[in-house]
Amino acid sequence: MPAEISRWSPAAERILRTAAQLIAVRGFAATSTRDIAAAVGVQQPAIYKHFSAKDDILAALVQLGLERPLALADELAALSAPAAVTLHRWLRESLEHLRDSPYLLISILTTPELQRTRFSAEVDLLARFDRVVIGMVEAGQREGDLRAMNPVSAARLVQALFDALALPEIAVSPAEIVEFALTGLLSDPAGLPEIQRAADALVVSPASP
Amino acid sequence: MPAEISRWSPAAERILRTAAQLIAVRGFAATSTRDIAAAVGVQQPAIYKHFSAKDDILAALVQLGLERPLALADELAALSAPAAVTLHRWLRESLEHLRDSPYLLISILTTPELQRTRFSAEVDLLARFDRVVIGMVEAGQREGDLRAMNPVSAARLVQALFDALALPEIAVSPAEIVEFALTGLLSDPAGLPEIQRAADALVVSPASP
């Protein structure tokens, strides 16, 4: 399942980028379709030629944010590298994906509006995301590289760190987040440099343009 | 500045508790005053006898969430214990405060709606909260207990971990969060048990009923 940016027309993409910026600051409910249209430079009904409902914009943003990390997890799992190494690489690339996507911020992926039934498909994606992290932590613990702790708690803590990327200024870099996360997870934090080298050496398909 | 729950009438307190539950799940904008009133068991205008605007409810919740941690930070600063010890105690009690307050969840304290100018006083409280964490990290680094890293990044990472307390199920305990945070911050994670004992031994005024 590729599912990349190119599936959107240039006009739809401009709407998505603009909407994401506004939503990240004000929240989804507080961002009106008029706000989005004004920021794009069109009248409000023009939005509806590209998205048949405001909710569809949020759904598209969540999908754009999660599909790359989920696909990357599948790819990394096939490499059968140590789980701690896989986790390191996956974290770094997932964080970079969110940082570099001008229309994506973690706050959008975790906004409470997603609880509504309209967004059950997107909640499913978030659940898959959760399982990916839990699975990597469990594997790393079995292999002995990650210290013993509740793997569900560990996965929650790692995911919570994604929020450090958030607005206003993106002060925390992906590298800092990965370092902090793995320092908290590893049985022997002194082994981090070696794990990082191995993670950087893994070969996966490149991120989309 | 005590500023405790008792400043609210029982009816107002029921509104706050109910509103917080709904807001935590659906978000502030998606929670109507009718929703809150229905959950409380009254008609919608009855809310306005206790709060003159819906925004006042959110402001009250933010204040209830932050005042205890801010007051505790002042108290701990006066003890002149090592900063790593102070940070440990402050983190644990602040997390427990949020966990135990039935109407408080970190997602409410970080909702994007707070960006509106109406909530500048509450944003100021959040900024003080931020400075408290940064200050403790910087002091701990000067004293050598915390490892060298950008203190602003470190503070962001620690605050991001607060989100691990969030809904749906509160799977991550304050103790787990504190352990993870300090493991990531300490120069020598092996010293954590000793710091924890010292933190537990600090004497501060008890949390409110």
Next chain:
DNA sequence: GTCTATATCGGGATAGAC
């Protein structure tokens, strides 16, 4: 595919009786 005009609805807030 963008415009103007507009239908429709839900939500915040107020008035005034009890």
Next chain:
DNA sequence: GTCTATCCCGATATAGAC
């Protein structure tokens, strides 16, 4: 201090011309 009734506004979404 809670009720019913209501005002008013802003927001989503649609209709139809260009």
